[in-house]
Amino acid sequence: MRVIKESSRVIKPIYEGTPPSTTHHIPLSVFDKVTYNTHIAVIYAYRPPTPPNRALELGLQKALSVYREWAGRLAKDDKGEIVILLNDEGVRFVEASVDGTLDQAMPLKPSPSLLSLHPSTKGVVELVQVQITRFTCGSMVVGFTAHHLVGDGQSASNFLVAWGQACRGVKINLRPFQNRNIFTPRNPPKFEFEHRGVEFISKKTQKDYAIDNNVIDDIVVHKVHFTLEFLAKLKAKASSMNGENKPYSTFESLVAHLWRVITKARSLSSHVTTHARISVNGRARLNPRVPNEYSGNLVLWALPRTKVKDLLREPLPYAAKLIHDAVAKVNDNYFKSFIDFANHKVVEEDLIPTADADKSTLFPNIDVDSWLRFQFYDLDFGEGCPYIFLPSYFPMEGLMFLLPSFIGDGSIDAFVTLLRDHLDSFKQICYSLD
CATH class of the missing domain: 3.30.559.10 (Chloramphenicol acetyltransferase-like domain)
Incomplete structure (x- = not known):
């Protein structure tokens, strides 16, 4: 399977009304800091008919206006702590094609060949990346990567469902709960379990x-x-x-x-x-x-x-x-x-x-x-849910x-x-x- 990358650009959130400030930041919680510091990539496959790339791009921009942290950047504050800058710098959007049918590339399975169906996860500043790969049969593969420090599987699946809703022109009903300051330690603290050697x-x-x-x-x-x-x-x-x-x-x-x-x-x-x-x-x-x-x-x-x-x-x-x-x-x-x-x-x-x-x-x-x-199978862009979903290699x-x-x-x-x-x-x- 030879994947041809046709375009790559950064797209930013689209807001209704006055855009919010881009100078704020979100500190990572203790749960963010203890997870894997890497991008996680997943692959979706859709049979035709599929929506045009422009509709997918526009829906993604609308979803990012609700899930702003995914359009931000990781940085360090004046104390050296990692934070998420809510600067709306945007996400990577890649368009690609394959000169062949999806059936010819089947079965899709986690192997090095899958890496060509989503952007590289190495040395990436964007917190989300999307690649839309078109096949001659009209099928479409969506490769999605998200930085684990920003959110876990539940968070990522919520965002993906919201992206689908925005593409379909319906109201995004999965509104994110974005307060990461709710995990406050007790006074006095109680160390009831052993965390050394575990987390x-x-x-x-x-x-x-x-x-x-x-x-x-x-x-x-x-x-x-x-x-x-x-x-x-x-x-x-x-x-x-x-x-x-x-x-x-x-x-x-x-x-x-x-x-x-x-x-x-x-x-x-x-x-x-x-x-x-x-x-x-x-x-x-x-x-x-x-x-x-x-x-x-x-x-x-x-x-x-x-x-x-x-x-x-x-x-x-x-x-x-x-x-x-x-x-x-x-x-x-x-x-x-x-x-x-x-x-x-x-x-x-x-x-x-x-x-x-x-x-x-x-x-x-x-x-x-x-x-x-998780709701990964619920990512519907308007023409139905995916018929294949799997992790990348x-x-x-x-x-x-x-x-x-x-x-x-x-x-x-x-x-x-x-x-x-x-x-x-x-x-x-x-x-x-x-």
Whole structure:
């Protein structure tokens, strides 16, 4: 697939009435500061008919007038803290084409070839980038990148839905909640949980977490489709030792299964400790609850861990319980403990985030990002929703994305990143319920 970039420009918000000041800035919250300092890229595919590029561009400009932070820039204030300048400098808009049909480029899957379907995420000052790629069959692919420091998956999906609404000429009803100053520490602070080694590590001990970054060429992203029938069997098996207790969720059951399968495929030594880093959205967990429209990052991580010998020797319910208990622990008390710790201990102890986008491998651990509840499939520009949605190629071994299948029947697609040498073993056992 040869993608020809035809134009690239920066577009700015369009306002109705008097434009707002462009001299204000938004300080990052403690949740923004602890996340990955990188762009995240996703890919959408649409069958014809599709709207013209000018309509997409105009809708994007209107959406940016509501979601202003995405049209801004990252900078540092006089204290050296990173802030978002609300300067309306705009976002990158790229137009491209392919001399061929989309069917000829199928199947779209996370691989280096996908990188040509969105702007580069390296050395970028824009906080959002969009690339519209047209195929001779009339199909359209939209590549979208967004800087993670500005917002998490929930924030990005809200913005994308708003972009679609603006393109359709309807009122943007997903109005962002933009106050990032609501996470104030308690007085006196309460450090109820351990955050060292979870969200933060010491700069002095960072070398102990050194990772081999010379394996990128050996990394592959494998898509696994789990049918509704398989997921039901998996959930029943994971919950088989629960007795009268509530069954484990489909998510908990699937992550438990994949954690065990990946660990088997890696052929890890039995004495090694492995953990699963699982993203937990804090909007519904904080009290008072933070609305889903909150525009920013509000994610922490559950970190179930165990010895490889126990993970593989014990049946599936063992791993499911580890996950269930770890996720349940990331509750209102945990989030507030984190807020207190981040405000009082990070500078004092010279700590840095454990989230590191420059790693190439998480071996012997895994990182789980669930996009099952986000509205990515609701991006409708006026001619219908996408028929394909997937993450771009992100070569970090051990990283896993869970998405609702585009089939729309409740099945799940898992995008699992592995070393090439482990792929055959993974394929052989990924559907085994033993």
